[in-house]
Amino acid sequence: MSRADAVGVDAWRAHAEASVLLDGFHALKHALRFGARVPVALATSRAAAIALAEELAPDVRDALDGLLVEVPEASLRALVPRLHPTGVAALAVRPDRAANLAAIARLPRTAPVIVLDNPRNLGNAGAVIRLAAGFGATGVVMTGSLDPWHPTVVRGGAGLHFATAVERLTVDELPPGPVYALDPEGEDIRGTALPDDALLAFGSERSGLSPELRARADHLVSLPMRAQVSSYNLATSVGMTLFHWSTCGTPGAPEGRPAA
Template sequence: MRFGAEVEVAVTADRAAALALADELAPDVREALAALLAEVPYATYASLVPRPHPTAVAALAVRPSRAANLARLARTPRTAPVVVLDQPRNLGNAGAVIRLAAGFGATGVVTTGTLDPWHPTVVRGGAGLHFATAVERLSVGELPAGPVFALDPEGEDIRALELPDDALLAFGSERSGLSSELRARADHLVALPMRPQVSSYNLATSVAMTLYHWSTTGGAPA
């Protein structure tokens, strides 16, 4: 709700507890939540969700349309990078990356390949932050314009580079790294500092380091 999600329905089995939680953690959306939130019996709540949550709150928000996401990704001048996950496999990594992108104010997170970045497990891993950044699945050919900085241990040391705000920061899959299609679209190969005995970092950790580097060389979260 804080990032403009269109929440159509919100229910809870304990309205007082949910509003107390909002008072504590999200006072800025408390009023809007109070206007929406309906109390229902616990059994009704539990029948609506695949896995009950200790807060006993369930809500239904409208997923932004592909057209709206494409417009956000294509808008120029771009003031913060787009993160591209090239054929990721792990839903937890994708969720963690969306949370990172939201935190750093990235323009969006694009995935290529078969993983659905709006899969319920990814949405849960993203802690509700899918509404704070544009999240879309595209082919490499559909990527928005901008210089592609592809992260690869064989690349140029990131510490020698400044990452521009309009960059596409691309990361390879957990199993096989960057695809040949993405490599062909890359303008720069960039490496994170790592001892030679270590083969690679975790995908989400690599995104964290790269966005942090971007934030220290110009761009920064608002």
């Protein structure tokens, strides 16, 4: 390993414990686009990563050029749980919790907050964050024991945790706003206009809404579903609900967001 390689590995080890793992080129790309502070970024091939940026994300090409340190593949594999096919990994500073909570609680809102009530699947949670970022949701709040900043969740969210406010709270700590909870016994969502300041709440994949969240709900709504079909995937439910909101309210997604 060259001296430059060793410096990159040493920097990683110095920041790893307190940082968010950005697993792969696309997670790093999105984090940079949305203002993440990235103290270290490693690649098995700088040239390949820069070429990928020139093809898919020219807006972050220069930033990547200034950040990326090339290290041997074996060295990077030793630092991450599972090397991404793009051969890129980085560490980012987690956003300030107080700032996230303030953003989630601020009224009036231009877009809902997504509430995942005791989610169990890390990949599903990441996919929800990706959806929320795409629709410009104000934030994603999770109750229960799942860490919304777990590396698998961040991987599933493709680094888009930095495009919205992501935090874990109890039901009692939820921000203000009317709670529209998805439940099979609720009224058909197609007859309901979802307001911009809503909390859109979704139960766990296995057991649905907790008694605490159900008691907090102002409205129970349901998604249209064919008889004898048990349920939708959590991310699918969130996507359908956000699309319905976007057609009956004023979408809050910023204009000019890169598509790649």
